[in-house]
Amino acid sequence: xxxxxxxxxxxxxxxxxxxxxxxxxxxxxxxxxxxxxxxxxxxxxxxxxxxxxxxxxxxxxxxxxxxxxxxxxxxxxxxxxxxxxxxxxxxxx
Numbered sequence: 001x002x003x004x005x006x007x008x009x010x011x012x013x014x015x016x017x018x019x020x021x022x023x024x025x026x027x028x029x030x031x032x033x034x035x036x037x038x039x040x041x042x043x044x045x046x047x048x049x050x051x052x053x054x055x056x057x058x059x060x061x062x063x064x065x066x067x068x069x070x071x072x073x074x075x076x077x078x079x080x081x082x083x084x085x086x087x088x089x090x091x092x093x
Contacts, residue, residue, distance in 0.1 A: 026060030
């Protein structure tokens with residue numbers, strides 16, 4: 001299952017709060033329809049049926065079912081960037 005670093009957890013909470021999402025809302029990760037092998041991130045008010053729900057101390061991340069297997073051994077991290085917050089995936093360590 002995808003895991004979150006503390007940085008990613010704080011970033012997801014911050015972004016969701018600033019966007020005014022409801023408590024059941026969060027960040028959704030899905031395969032990009034535009035670019036094979038890439039992922040799209042979006043803020044959503046609730047998971048889509050079938051999404052894997054990852055909760056970490058109030059941060060909620062939803063992973064599209066077909067993407068869940070691909071990301072099962074990955075860790076989501078976050079770092080500040082010039083455009084806001086950048087998210088990265090890395091193998092779980």
